Amino acid sequence: MKLTDYLWNSIEEIYAKILEHPFVRGLTDGSLSEEAFLFYVIQDALYLRDFARGLAILGAKAPEDKWLMMFAEHARDTIQVERALHESFFKDWKLTEADVYTTPMAPNNLLYTSYLLRVAYERPFYEGMGAFLPCYWIYGEVGKELEKKGSPRALFSRWIETYASDEFTAIVQQVLDVMDQIAHELTEGEKEMVRNHFITTSKLEYLFWDMGFHRQGWVI
Numbered sequence: 533m534k535l536t537d538y539l540w541n542s543i544e545e546i547y548a549k550i551l552e553h554p555f556v557r558g559l560t561d562g563s564l565s566e567e568a569f570l571f572y573v574i575q576d577a578l579y580l581r582d583f584a585r586g587l588a589i590l591g592a593k594a595p596e597d598k599w600l601m602m603f604a605e606h607a608r609d610t611i612q613v614e615r616a617l618h619e620s621f622f623k624d625w626k627l628t629e630a631d632v633y634t635t636p637m638a639p640n641n642l643l644y645t646s647y648l649l650r651v652a653y654e655r656p657f658y659e660g661m662g663a664f665l666p667c668y669w670i671y672g673e674v675g676k677e678l679e680k681k682g683s684p685r686a687l688f689s690r691w692i693e694t695y696a697s698d699e700f701t702a703i704v705q706q707v708l709d710v711m712d713q714i715a716h717e718l719t720e721g722e723k724e725m726v727r728n729h730f731i732t733t734s735k736l737e738y739l740f741w742d743m744g745f746h747r748q749g750w751v752i
Contacts, residue, residue: 535715535723536708539665542727543734547670550738551677555745559688560681564745569687570625572744574632575641577618579740582645583667584610589652590660599710606703617694621687639750640743644736651729658718661711662726666734671695672704 540547550556555572558564584607591603622632637645651663675695683689694700715723742748 534712535718535726536711538723539662539711539727539730540669542731543666546731546734546738547673550670550674550741553738553741553745555741556674556678558745559685559692560678560683562684562688564685564688566687568745568747570621571747572741573618573621574627574635575638575740575744577615577632578635578637579641579645580610580615580618582649583664584608586645586648586652586660586664589649590657590664593652593657593660595657595714602706602710606707609703617690620690624687636750638743638748640736640739640748644733644740647733647736655729658714658722659725659729661707661714662729663733665707665711665730666737668704668707670734670737672700675700 555564555568558568587603587607587610591600591607594600594603618632622628648663652660655663672695675692675697678692679696683692711726715726718726
């Protein structure tokens, strides 16, 4: 069994709960409030700045030059391509860049990005792969699943189409291929470390959807 298959099997229940979350279901049945989606998109824009920084660190630690270049490109594309999607939403909502990037991070967002950056800085490359992979993979799978159902809201359809696209699928596959290639050099204990990070950030993916749905704030 490939390591990526083993990893996905480890989060089947988490992924099922993500698909059943009212935020995710609301994207296809139209029940998600625009206020919750706006909150989520702003938080996602904040998240992606740190995610891109983490990818740059991950690339710097990569043992192969081709992987360094891949993660450097992904870091750039995260800023350019996904920010373009967000900014199209912000234009609709008449929000300025200052409106978005002066917004405080919600608690779950700060928890998630802090975890990613700590792993990227402090842990070996293969552990970083385990931590960063769910953001790629889960979004790709959610996008394809939601595309089957469609959405009555054009706003939500634009989001779904981005992550269901062939372009995004190809990016996810690149990262999966790297994970399976480095797996050949890992001990069973190292693979378990990868799995632990993978499960943790998959749970944080769920908490990110939940944060958006409830428009999570600081209680103090």
